[in-house]
Amino acid sequence: MPLTPHPDVAVVVLAAGAGTRMKSATPKMLHTVAGRSMLGHAVHAACGIRPDHVVVVTGHGKDLVDAALDELKPRMDKDYGVGSIDTVVQKQQNGTGDAVACALQSAALADFTGTIVVTTSDVPLLGAEVLAALLAEHSAKPRAGVTVLTTMVDDPHGYGRIVRTADGEVTRIVEEKDADEETRTIREINSGVYAFDAALLADAVGQLDTNNAQGEFYLTDVIGIARASDRIVRAHRLADPALVAGVNDRVQLAEANRQFNRRLREMHMKNGVTMTDPDSVFIDCDVEIANDVLLEPNCQLKGSTSIATGCVIGPDTMLENMTVGEGASVVRTHGFDSVIGAHADVGPFTYIRPGTQLGDNGKLGGFVETKKAVIGRGSKVPHLTYVGDATIGEESNIGASSVFVNYDGVNKHHTTIGSHVRTGSDTMFIAPVTVGDGVYSGAGTVIKDDVPAGALTVSSAKQRIIEGWVENKRPGTPAADAAARARTGSATPGTDSDK
Numbered sequence: 001m002p003l004t005p006h007p008d009v010a011v012v013v014l015a016a017g018a019g020t021r022m023k024s025a026t027p028k029m030l031h032t033v034a035g036r037s038m039l040g041h042a043v044h045a046a047c048g049i050r051p052d053h054v055v056v057v058t059g060h061g062k063d064l065v066d067a068a069l070d071e072l073k074p075r076m077d078k079d080y081g082v083g084s085i086d087t088v089v090q091k092q093q094n095g096t097g098d099a100v101a102c103a104l105q106s107a108a109l110a111d112f113t114g115t116i117v118v119t120t121s122d123v124p125l126l127g128a129e130v131l132a133a134l135l136a137e138h139s140a141k142p143r144a145g146v147t148v149l150t151t152m153v154d155d156p157h158g159y160g161r162i163v164r165t166a167d168g169e170v171t172r173i174v175e176e177k178d179a180d181e182e183t184r185t186i187r188e189i190n191s192g193v194y195a196f197d198a199a200l201l202a203d204a205v206g207q208l209d210t211n212n213a214q215g216e217f218y219l220t221d222v223i224g225i226a227r228a229s230d231r232i233v234r235a236h237r238l239a240d241p242a243l244v245a246g247v248n249d250r251v252q253l254a255e256a257n258r259q260f261n262r263r264l265r266e267m268h269m270k271n272g273v274t275m276t277d278p279d280s281v282f283i284d285c286d287v288e289i290a291n292d293v294l295l296e297p298n299c300q301l302k303g304s305t306s307i308a309t310g311c312v313i314g315p316d317t318m319l320e321n322m323t324v325g326e327g328a329s330v331v332r333t334h335g336f337d338s339v340i341g342a343h344a345d346v347g348p349f350t351y352i353r354p355g356t357q358l359g360d361n362g363k364l365g366g367f368v369e370t371k372k373a374v375i376g377r378g379s380k381v382p383h384l385t386y387v388g389d390a391t392i393g394e395e396s397n398i399g400a401s402s403v404f405v406n407y408d409g410v411n412k413h414h415t416t417i418g419s420h421v422r423t424g425s426d427t428m429f430i431a432p433v434t435v436g437d438g439v440y441s442g443a444g445t446v447i448k449d450d451v452p453a454g455a456l457t458v459s460s461a462k463q464r465i466i467e468g469w470v471e472n473k474r475p476g477t478p479a480a481d482a483a484a485r486a487r488t489g490s491a492t493p494g495t496d497s498d499k
């Protein structure tokens with residue numbers, strides 16, 4: 001549910017940093033938490049409060065970040081009615097203060113006079129509700145000049161510390177690298193998220209310098225500057241530190257994923273989903289699961305997967321961008337970009353590749369692989385079969401060990417099978433080929449030519465039997481010995497009758 005709009009608010013998302021501690025060719029903010037990039041989480045939170053403007057500061061890995069933003073834009077419009085996201089480039093990453101200075105020069109913010117929320121692209125659990133709460137605190141009378149989002153943590157290492165006077169007033173923020181021993185013992189930390197009066201921010205950013213341990217323009221110094229000019233500085237302290245945990249390295253990335261996942265699982269369980277072993281279940285943030293679904297151990301539900309009510313998923317199942325209909329059973333299955341119909345039965349050991357549509361009450365059994373296959377209502381592919389580039393009608397049964405031979409080495413071709421077809425085991429469908437309604441085929445048939453409705457097709461040669469061949473041609477082998485014993489009626493060594 002989108003929150004109420006926040007007019008006169010602009011959100012600046014800082015996303016220009018190199019993220020060197022990730023040691024990655026991928027910019028830090030494009031690493032994912034619960035299946036969404038950290039940039040995506042930041043932009044969802046920013047757009048979620050429905051502000052007047054959203055400005056993203058890019059720099060390091062700009063092309064990749066721009067492409068990721070372009071992908072996010074339609075969804076921001078659809079979900080939150082935010083039709084435009086501006087970007088501004090910070091050419092050199094001279095610190096968070098410099099990044100904000102760049103944002104203030106953007107067309108969107110040059111004449112902006114409202115409240116500017118600054119957030120970062122490395123706090124993936126931060127949602128729009130927290131930004132809304134920060135803004136509520138900021139606007140409480142008398143209205144603050146700056147409100148910083150803080151929290152208490154057991155291990156404050158790496159974070160800026162919130163320094164307060166004896167009576168609790170926030171006076172400044174001191175970065176880890178600039179802090180003395182005593183300041184380092186402070187457990188209240190800066191989340192890196194703030195609300196600023198726009199005019200105050202522009203003025204204070206102009207006063208920043210690089211006289212600090214990292215030689216950077218620190219946005220955190222704005223707090224001290226505001227305070228020195230007697231502006232109201234407030235802190236909004238969050239009870240739950242995980243919501244603002246920053247991700248700077250891959251240990252923190254794993255922890256953010258763990259936390260996010262635990263919360264998602266709890267949300268789904270509270271919505272009526274049963275999990276036999278919740279700790280072994282991983283669910284991306286856009287996955288939808290109806291009530292009365294049972295998730296057995298070791299399941300991963302990714303991307304835009306949706307599971308309708310009454311399904312049993314798992315154990316050991318990975319589904320990505322899959323739509324699963326009501327009451328289906330999907331066991332030990334890998335599935336991508338496909339649809340499983342209501343009350344269908346899939347697995348174990350089934351590989352569903354993109355473009356599969358299994359109809360209601362359909363079946364894909366053990367060691368079956370499908371790709372671009374539309375399989376009609378009630379049709380079954382029970383065992384050891386590949387179905388690629390095919391259309392199968394309703395209530396048909398594909399015999400065990402069959403292959404839809406779709407590839408001639410250069411091009412892919414289509415196979416069309418009608419309804420109520422019964423094909424024998426080990427049938428090869430050499431595409432392009434069409435098999436009419438109600439057709440039967442014998443075991444081992446190679447179907448190269450179209451088969452008209454109602455026909456039986458067989459292609460295997462007449463069976464030959466050459467008596468005594470093994471004893472004649474393979475003398476001295478265990479097989480020849482067994483054949484000799486069978487012929488003479490003597491006992492097999494090692495069996496009960498031998499004793």
Ligand code: UD1
Pocket residue numbers: 014015016017018019057090092093094095096097098099120121122158159160161173175189190191192217218219220245246247248
């Ligand atoms: C920052 C804060 C620290 C706070 C912590 C919370 C400063 C000086 N310190 O430290 O007080 O506790 O966040 O997680 O602000 N960025 C740019 N351009 C730059 C530098 C950074 O856009 O030149 C962006 C990064 O992409 C990132 C964000 O700003 O999204 C924060 O940068 P980061 O290097 O992670 O700062 P921290 O050391 O975590």
Ligand code: MG
Pocket residue numbers: 122246247248
């Ligand atoms: Mg950080």
